[in-house]
Amino acid sequence: MVFDSITSKITGILDTIRGADKLTAENIEEAVQEMRKVLLDADVNFQVANSLVKAVKEKAVGERRIDNVNPSQQFVKILYDELVDIMGGDEAPIATSATDQPTVLLLAGLQGAGKTTAAAKLALYLQTPQTRLDASGDAEGGEGEGGKGTMTKPRKVLLVAADVYRPAAIDQLQILGERVGCEVFTMGQDVDPVDIVKQGVAYAKEQGYDTVIVDTAGRQVVDDALMAELKRIKEAVPPDEVLLVVDAMTGQEAALLTQTFNEQIGISGAILTKLDGDTRGGSALSVRGVSGKPIKFVGVGEGMDKLEPFYPKRMASRIIG
């Protein structure tokens, strides 16, 4: 898994502190400098790594020794809190429309990031009742008797095919839509995407769908045409969410892309795909710190059920090991 190497290196750093009987300026300095190297090796954004290290150091140095708590436990707690913090704290749920219009979720991203796949995965996720998890990623009330988590209400989802430039995109969405049991609204390739989205939303309302997921066009690179089109769609059909689909394998590029899209069109969050791959994981730690926007979901495989809500606390625990 993506964090295995970070986790094993952090365990090594903690071992050096574990050997000490208290946290001192020296052993903290040594640990945080090692930590900085591990983070940069994992392709965490430079500024994010620096601010994490600075915060951990300040808190660890200021920490009073607590009886019965060993220095490494104290250090782990500080590190955990800071990791959670840079990833955005609590989970960021998907919005619901506050009006009688269907909820509109626009998916944007570069070609190959996994946007079309994410659209279908998200449809399946929202159509399926989910056990609501608390912020730590545990089922609310625990798993004991009588303590089952509460279930979310399944949504009625319509997928809208608005990528009119890539010839196979509409077919691909239709195939995936069928696989997840979700209707796909399409008007072919010769229609303005703004009209497709407007009519798709009107159709959804007429047919009793409560949520519309729009697969917008992807390009090889960020260009003016891509941004202009997204802006036009956004203005014509105010969406409840604009989610940027980014590929974790691109490391901190994913975070920078999120920043660019947010500055240019305004987004509400990111879906980080391919986190199952052999990536260095830096993007999961960098997106929020660089762009100010949360990761809402992560893709962890090609299968339609391989989409998970992003829980900063769970991710921080995974990183610390």
Ligand code: GDP
């Ligand atoms: P788009 O051009 O952004 O619409 O990208 P696609 O949805 O066509 O995905 C590109 C490729 O990435 C496909 O082969 C997908 O199966 C694959 N893919 C998408 N998400 C994931 C993921 O979370 N994990 C893995 N391993 N592969 C993924």
